[in-house]
Amino acid sequence: MSAEAQNVNSMDKDDVLRVLEQYALEELEANLVTFYLDNVGVDYSRSEFLNNVTSLATDQDISKIVHILFGRTPESISLNSVLRVFELAVEEEEREINGVYYTPEKVINYILEQTIHGDDTVCDCACGAGAFLVQATTRLRQITEKSIKTIIRENVYGSDILENNVRETKIALSLLAAENGELVDNNDFNIIQADALRQDWNDAFPEIANDGGFDVIVGNPPYINIQTMDKKTKEHVLDQYDTVQSGNFNTYIPFIELGIELINEGGKVGYILPLNYFTTLTGEDLREYLQTGKYVSEIVDFGDTLLFDDALTYTAISIFSKSSKSSFDYIKVDSVDDLNNLPDRDFIDIKYSSIDSEKWRLLDEDEFGNIRKIESFRPLDEVSGIHTGIATLKDSVYIVDAVDLDSEYFTITYEGETYRIEKEITEELVKISTIEASSDLKHNAKRIIVPYKKQIQRTLAGDGKQVETTIIPEDELKEEFPGTYEYLEAARDELATREKGDGVDYEPWYKYGREQGLEYIGERLYTPTYSSGPKFLHHETEYSLFANGYAVFPKTVDIEILERILNSKVMDYYIRNTSKEIQGDFQCYQKNFIRKxxxxxxSSSEKDELISLSDQKEIDQYLIKKYGLSLEVSN
Known part of the structure; x- marks a missing residue:
């Protein structure tokens, strides 16, 4: 391993925080930059910018800070190490609010290789600490042989909403120049502090507007939910961007539209993005926008590989352009290291005519044909009801352990006091995520307090059996279930913390956080939300409540037949090719992914034959033939 790699890999968030407990961010920057420049051996006295940055440095502080960060005093540190410290120094609150995450160097380099091919103007609209722009400058130097200073002045542009990030990007570019024996100063930078989604880019960089736009937009756009955005930005984005008209969005979505709008006719956009934009409901406007304009050039899907140490986000490199081709290239890889070998691997050619903006299925022709066959019969959401479970938003209060049962009561201990819970006000609760097999349901000991009346059992047209529920009035609850009422009264303050206590008015105060999943009864098949392969569990009960997953209530199909189908290779193949995946080879079985x-x-004879089969391989072979699929069953 190179010294540079050792420096970067030895970076630790806790060490950076230790430094920041003793020094202001500007002091950390000053001492780290001074150490770097002294090792480079450049005279930076003529750079007003670097003189200002390093003015707070002292020999004693340099030694102390470098020792904390690296566990020793190295002879030198790399520019990447400096950038990594800057990225780790972002406060957690700022990281959450502004969606700041570290991008692996191999990902940055691949994006730049796919987008920068000449003397291009390059912009990162949310530049962070400058990682993309530093590598872009290096690549432009290799291609154009221009000086670093000239490239910074003529080719490199950026913005960030955080003042610290703007300063650190300028520092990073200055250090790159110094490393090459050059000095840059304040008037050499095209880096501005701005909210990219609200910025008037023509006004900020009129020379770019006059040329028709940037040649290249790159970056790792911020991942911020609309709920955390300030009101003015939210209103502006909803008014100005076509990709967010559903009203619920994450900021990376309008950043895609922004990037495409900012490039010229021959330009390219290269981003690392959450791959859920292929499938999420909030991404449908974006998918429609991308399909209509035929803007996608290439997608490299990292599947269930997590690229970011500090974010549980599954990602894909996405390259966009205005070339309006009829198809784009797609490939799924297992790791960042696979980026080195992509030229030797076959991309799938995805035709726009084969995808639907409701949800993208990025498949080859054989896979696409199989999926069409699997969806060619009666949809699951027509032959059954697919429902989510209850959501109390405070399970710890409502759930009771049935092992404490006597003839009439459960007992429950809360804050050192023991309370009696009337059996009549409880029902069985199945927490789907904790059940491994249908046989486990026979020994399920969980009960839940249900402060609701259930009335009028009925059969809904096309949606199975249902009961109507109403909350038990407080005076009635107190009179008929005094033990339960006393217990809930003791837990009243805890119940008030639901939704983070954010002004949500529960009336009455003991009602569930969400009144869902209470009304459906009948035999059902449970599925966890995420599973490594299909796991639909048959529960013969009519009345149990459930949580942490979904239940399929058959309407016009025998439950034994449906159980075999949903647990077969056919369903496994379907989900692996149409759903989303998370780390550990887990696929998503939400209603949105199984309903089609x-x-x-x-026929009666076919049912008898399928029911008679006990070996899973034989069941799979039978169903693959029934569906007419081109699939093999592995041993």
Whole structure:
């Protein structure tokens, strides 16, 4: 491993925080930059910018800070190490509010290789500490042989909403110049502090506007939910961007539109993005926008590989342009290291005519044909009801352990006091995520307090059996279930903390946080939300409540038949090719991903034959033939 790699890999967030407990951020920057420049051996006295940056440095502080960060005093540190310290120094609150995350160097380099091919103007609209722009400057130097200073002045542009990030990007570019024996100063930078989504880019950089736009936009756009945005920005984005008209969005979505709008006709956009923009409901406007303009050039999907140490986000490199081709290239890889070998691997050619903005299925022709066959019969959401479970938003208060049961009561201990809970006000609760097999349901000991009346059992047209529920009035609860009322009264303050206590008015105060999942009854098949392969568990009960997953209530198909179909290779293949995946080979079984899976008609003899099969491989072979699929069953 190179010394540079050792420096970067030895970076630790806790060490950076230790420094920041003793020094202001500007002091950390000053001492680290001074140490770097002294090792480079450049005379930076003529740079007003670097003189200002390093003015707070002292020999004693340099030694102390470098020792804390690296566990020793190295002979030198790399520019990447300096950048990594800057990125780790972002306060957690700022990271959450502004969606700041570190991008692996191999990802940056791949994006730049796919986008920068000449004397291009390059912009990162949310530049962070400058990682993309530093590497872009290096690549432009290799291609154009221009000086670093000239490239910084003529080719490199950026913005960030945080003042610290703007300063650190300028520092990073200055250090790159110094490393090459050059000095830059304040008037050499095209880096501005701005909210990119609200910025008037023509006004900020009129020379770029006069040329028709940037040649290249790159970056790792911020991932911020609309709920955390300030009101003015939210209103502006909803008014100005076509990709967020559903009203619920994450900021990376309008950043894609912004990037495409800012490039010239021959330009390219290269981003690392959450891959859920392929499938999420909030991304449908974006998918429609990308399909209509035929803006996608290439997607490298990292699947369930997590690229960011500090974020649980599954990602894909996405390259966009205005070339309006009829298709784009797609490939799924297992790791960042696979980026080195992509030229030797076959990309799938995805035709725009084969994808639907409702949800993208990025498949080759054989896979696409199989999926069409699997969806060609009766959709699952027509032959059954697919429902989510209850959501109290405070399970710790409502759930009771049935092992404490006597003839009439459960007992529960809360804050050192023991309370009696009337059996009549509880029901069985199945926490789907904790159940491994249908046989486990026979021994399920969980009960839940249900402060609701259930009335009028009925059969809904096309949606199975249902009961109507109403909350038990407080005076009635107190009179008929005094033990439960006393317990809930003791836990009243805790119940008030639901939704973070953010002004949500529960009336009455003991009602569930969400009144969902209470009304459906009947035999059902449970599925966890995420599973490594299908796991639909048959529960013969009519009345149990459930949580942490979904239940399928058959309407026009035998439950034994449906159980075999949903647990088959056919469903496994379907989900692996149409759903989203998380780390550990877990696929998503939300209603949105299973509702279009379809169920063929079976004759009486076919039903008998399928029910008679006990070996899973035989069941899979039978169903693959029934669906007419081009699939093999592995041993």
């Amino acid at each position: 899976f379809s169920v063929p008609e079976f």
